[in-house]
Amino acid sequence: MDLDSKGHSKLVEAWNSGRSDEYTRILEKLFPLADKHDHETPEMWCSRVHDPFRKILEEHHSSRGGILSGNGYIKMFGKLIERSDRVHGIPSNYIYCNVCDSLVFIPENGYSSANCYRDNHFKSCINKDTISKEHTRKKEILESIDRREFQIWQYKQYILKEEAEIKRLQLELSPQSTPHSEKDKLASVSYDYDGHSTGYKAYLLAKATMAKDTMPSAPNFEPAYIPPARQKMVSPTSYQSSAPNKTISEIFISSRYAKQNNLLPSIDHLNQPALRLRDGTKITFV
Template identity: 60%
Template sequence: MDLDSRAYSKLIHAHNSVGGSEEYIRIIVAIGPLSGRHDHETPKMWCSRIRDLFRKILEENPRILSKNGYITKYRKLYKDDRIHGLPTNYIYCSVCDSLVYTPANGRFDDHYRDNHLKRCINGNTISSKHARRKDILQSIDSREFRIWQCKQEILREEAKINRLHLELFSQSTPHSEKDMLTSVSCDFDSRSITYKTYKQVKMTIAENTMPSAPNFEPAYIPPTRQEMVSPTSYQSSNCRSDTGKLFISSQYVKQPKGTVLRLGDRSEITVV
């Protein structure tokens, strides 16, 4: 069998169960020490150290293992006077014979590692690149979702704090008004913080922040298509009619009113 997450589960189960297969136990005992990195050891150094040893284990157990497999690099975590092993983003793959960076490193993110092994075995380079890109984008979206969940929880706790402040310092304010003042940030509960809700919010934000054409009247368009606006649209303390043309990109046009822009000659322009 290929040494993927399912094979590792079988080996670990055999190791932890009473009367487990001695061959399985011997394999997991041999692989276990290779996954941990030494102190001050880089991923590349780790890969160089364990590469031949790992491939040897695969080759010496043909009855159970094929020569296709990966091993995950673990890091040490010192907690409560104990050393814990945590998976990193790096694996060594015997098929492509290289150190590979995977999009996720959690204990339950085995599908990223398994997907890489399958793609290497299939040998389709073009589809592999697209699949890897999909895995990375999926991991990014998953992390953004977790960040969004945390932000919603923070907003809810802030709403509770604001309600307590009103209760403490606004004794004369009716309870209904206090609830109304803090209901905007607290208009959700833990059950509503779902991935579906997150996607709806994300799509709404994207639609509301679509870039629109700047509302200004161009004074002149040179052959290079550089955008310019009339200097009369701005206030400048050091701009005079005999100093030449003033070039302002559309990035500055979109700034809020009252924004003060400092030019290279230290003159200032205020957006009005």
């Protein structure tokens, strides 16, 4: 039996049923290893459990009449204090995998989805599929980010709704001559709310709209021309001149320098063009 999510579940089931066999003896050894000590970093925890965990896998290996295959991972548990008299451990984002012999970060730390992510890493290690493991890892991290962003967006939608309701209650303290429909309008209260506005499709639509609105636009270059002039080749230089209510910025770049550095391959020495940036800065090729 591999010590993956299914293997750990079997150990816990045996423990909860009150059995007294190899399953519970293994879990009794794993319990103290899984808990992270106070002020202990994940790396320190991994260093501490590395040898004892591998020893458990060897002692209960099937070749010795045990039930373990020799491969597995162990979850690191943090501490959550719910009451002053009780301390409960909660799964962290880390596991130690004996197959790749390393501390592994898991993007989820719950139960259902986290077990899937842990098992995906473990299976990739068993199959020695390094490329697939890295691809899966990146995909899982992106999925976890998106799930959390969706939750944050849902919370914000709920807060906006509650703020509108509070405003509506405050408006109810105003003179009774104000029509109720006008109060609803001032408070932005909608009677069409059915809960679907906070669904995943609405989130994706809002996310796409936000990305479109915040997409940076390309610089707006306006071509300009100056009379021909012969000057020595120089590197780009700039100056600023001030007028009573105006500041003008100008950058000079030699045409030969521009050609050498592929800044403007098609430059015409006779025309000597200039470009103007959106902020008014003029770039002149001389």
